[in-house]
Amino acid sequence: MKLILRRGDVGSTLVPRPMTTETSWTPSTWRARPAAQQPDWPDDGALDDVLKRLGTRPPLVFAGEVRQLTSTLAEVAAGRAFVLQAGDCAESFEAFTADAIRDKLKVILQMAVVLTYGAGVPVVKMGRIAGQFAKPRSSATEVVEGVVLPAYRGDMVNDISADPAARVADPGRLQRAYDQSAATMNLLRAFTKGGFADLNQVHTWNQEFVASSAEGQRYERIAAGIERALRFMAACGIDLAQEASLHQVDFWTSHEALILGYEEALTRQDSLTGGWYDCSAHFVWIGDRTRQRDGAHLEFFRGINNPIGVKLGPSVSPDEAAALCEHLNPRRVPGRLTLITRLGASRIEELLPPLIRAVRDAGHPVVWVCDPMHGNTFVSAGGRKTRHLDHVLAEIGSFFRVHRAEGTWPGGVHVELTGDDVTECLGGAEEVLDSQLDLRYLTACDPRLNGRQSLDLAYRVAELLRGS
Ligand code: TRP
């Protein structure tokens, strides 16, 4: 154990003190801590085999890219960029098609154009995608049609069907999640660099949305503004077809790093810097249910060099928030830590200001992101878990107001959405009603915004960013 000299509490004598475990971190030191929300794997031997194999598989992202994302997020921390983090609540093995990936990316790009115009700063585009396969649950069991079953924990753990055998945790699913993530990532890289993300094309999709939207009038001004900006650039002699930055985007992957064995297996040492990186995604976050002070998740996260997030629900105290920052980013590296608040529309104005002050007063340069979904879930009259777009927008509105009042930068939004025309959340310009939730309620977990509701949200946030 290394000894360091620190000024002790006995007068001003220098007292040698053993440094805490802070110095010794490896990808597996989390194993000595209590790990919340881990599956009950029936066969440790089978689990170890899979994890060993995953440990030899290629990384999904590279350390250099991850460092680039940290610098980009440092721009957000400084108020010079905005984050759009969006995607499924839970990805599924079932809905794994090229079309589904394309449609999700399409909505995110459409939102990003609107937000870029509204914010007048770059938008960091991050998907909850290519690895978002594990779900924390409030109870180890759930009752489906009168039968008590082990809880569904995401496709990388067990199967959602209401059958006790299907709910047994199967380590082969970790391998399948990795394979699907790799294929998803491959397609995303092709789409975002190969022409699909062309600004002109994305703008054309938006114009189609505006033309066909009940609230079209309202968004016409923003769409027309983008149109004029593009024409202005062309008039100035910029060849829009040739300019690489106009038809390529950087797109980053992210997920909740819940199943620590999987994350450990994909954690690799960078040959360039010697630092450790969780190469399962560019950005990983800790859920509100797994951020225990001495828990395994905090231990794992403190040692990886990725930019990371922590979800903060209504139960977090200002002191705890500051302590989390200290633990996860003691050197106060801008871009390293994103705090994703999910406080609920009715409580955010009361709960967010003390959190902001505690973190700011402790000198932590965090990125503040608003998750307006998870604090606004309720059960509909028909018994469906749902969210109302009005509540989602209300929480975002409050998020902007509070940050403006505190002098901090509202750094981004984190939403659950799909490109498909689902009926899972209520409201929107093309209003989804309570009675319609059963029509296309397809989510494996939480209710997601559909494509139109997502664009509605982007236009509203753009208006907030323009301060109107
Ligand atoms: N490359 C720029 C960016 O990522 C501009 C851009 C091109 C863009 N295609 C886009 C922005 C699609 C948003 C969506 O910001």
Ligand code: MN
């Ligand atoms: Mn969710």
